Amino acid sequence: MTYKIALVPGDGIGPEVTFAAVDVLKAVSEKFGCSFEFNEYPAGGCALDKYGVPLPQETIDGCLASDSVMLGAVGGPKWDSVPADKRPEKALLGLRKVLGLYTNLRPAAIQPALADACVLRPDIAARGFDLMIVRELTGGIYFGERGRNEAGDVAYDTETYSVMEIERVARRAFDAARKRRGHVTSIDKANVLESSRLWRETVHRLGETEYPDVRLDDMLVDNAAMQIIRDPSFFDVIVTSNMFGDILSDEASQVTGSIGLLASASLGESSRGMYEPIHGSAPDISGKDLANPIAAILSAAMMLRYSFDLAEEADAIEKAVSDVLSDGLRTADIKSPGQEDWIKGSEMKEAILDKLRRN
Ligand code: NAD
Secondary structure (H helix, E strand, O other), rough: OOEEEEEEEEEOOOOHHHHHHOOOOOHHHHHHEEEEEEEOOOOOOOOHHHOOOOOOHHHHHHHHHOOOOEEOOOOOOOHHHOHHHHHOHHHHHHHHHHHHOOEEEEEEEEEEEHHOOOOOOOHHHHEEEEEEEEEEOOOOOHHHHHHHOOOOOOOEEOOOOOOHHHHHHHHHHHHHHHHOOOOOEEOOOOOOOOOHHHHHHHHHHHHHHOOOOOOOEEEEEHHHHHHHHHHHHHHEEEOHHHHHHHHHHHHHHHHHHHHHHOOOEEEEEOOEEEEEEOOOOOOOOOOOOOOOOHHHHHHHHHHHHHHHOOOHHHHHHHHHHHHHHOOOOOOOOOOOOOOOOOOOOHHHHHHHHHHHEEE
16 A cells, blocks of 8 residues: 655745655655655745745645645744734644644653753653653634623633543544553543533543553643653653643643654544644754754654554654664754764754664
8 A cells, every 4th residue: 555645844944854754754665665655735934925825725635635744844934924814824723624633642752862951850851751642632712612791801711622522532542542551641620620520521431431451540730730840751641631732742842852853743533644843944943954853753653653553664763763862863952061973954864764774
C-alpha cells in the first residue's frame, strides 16, 4: 500500500523542517519497504501572497484526498497587519475544521541526555519523563455559549460537554496508552464543576467497559499543574478538556526546555490526522539553517504510529533521534551553556538519517 501524504510546509522555517522530515520518511521507506507519495499544497502567508487566501480550495481538496497531512508552520511578521479573516493562522483552524479533527495529541518528553536543557530541578530532570497530553479540541468553554449583560459589566462563558464528546477523546487517550505504557490520567475539576463530574463518570465508564487493561486515575487540574513540575515521570497519557489541555500542554512543553523537539498530532474520527511541530515559523532564524528539524521528524514518526499503524518504523525514527541526542549532537536551540560545537539543522537531519540507516 502507498500512503498519500499531503505536505503543507507553510512559512518561515516550515519548509526547512517539513522537507527534513520528508527525507527521513524516504529513508524509512527504503529501509522497511513501505511506500509514501508526497503532494505539496500551499497554506498560510505564502498562500495569501499567491492566491489571496490563507487556505486555498486546492489545499483543502488535496488534504481531504490524502491519508494524512504534514504541516510545517504558518505566519510571520509580513502578514501581522492583514485583516483577521485573512490571517495565516486561519489556515490551521480551517484545516482542523474540514478534516474534523477533535483531538490534539502532544507528547512532552525529556531524555536524561538532555537534562541540562530542561528547566526542572536537576534531580527531577535527570530521571527523564515521557508524557502525552490528549486534549479535546472542538468543545468546552472555548466553544460554549458566551455573552454579556445589557450594561456590559458582567460576562460569561460556558463549559459544556456531552457524553459523546468526552467518550471520543477518551477513546483516543486509551488507544494511545495501549501503544505506550498503559496508563491514563484523566484531569478535571470535578470537586467544583458539573461538566467535570460528567467528564469523570464518562471516562471511568469507558475505561471499565472497553479498556480494563489500561490503568486509569484522576487528578484535579490544580494538582496536575504542580505534578507536571514536581514529578512528571508519574504521567504516561493525560486526557483533559480543551481549556485545561491548552494550559497544561504549554506547561509540559516548556519544562522540556526546547520548542524545537516537540511534535503534535490532531486526530478525528478517521485514521487521517494532521501532524505538525508545536513551534511556529520562527522568522528570526528562517533561511539560516538554524532550525532544529527534530520536532517535525518526530511528528512524522507520530503519523506512522497513529495514522498508518507502522509502529516498528515509528520506533526506528524515535530511536535514531534519541541516539543522536545521546551522542551529544546539539543544534543551537538545545546546546549547553557555553557549548561551541553545535551543528546546523541540516547536519542534525543528516545525523538522524545516518543513524536510521545503520541501526
Ligand atoms: P516560534 O515558535 O516561531 O518561535 C519562538 C522561538 O523559538 C524563536 O526564538 C524561534 O527561533 C525558536 N524556535 C522555534 N522553532 C524552532 C526550531 N525548530 N529550532 C530552533 N529554534 C526554534 O513562535 P513565535 O516567534 O511566537 O511566532 C512566529 C510566527 O509563527 C508568528 O507569526 C506566529 O503566529 C506563528 N506561529 C505559528 C504556529 C503554527 O503554525 N502552528 C504556531 C505558533 C506560532
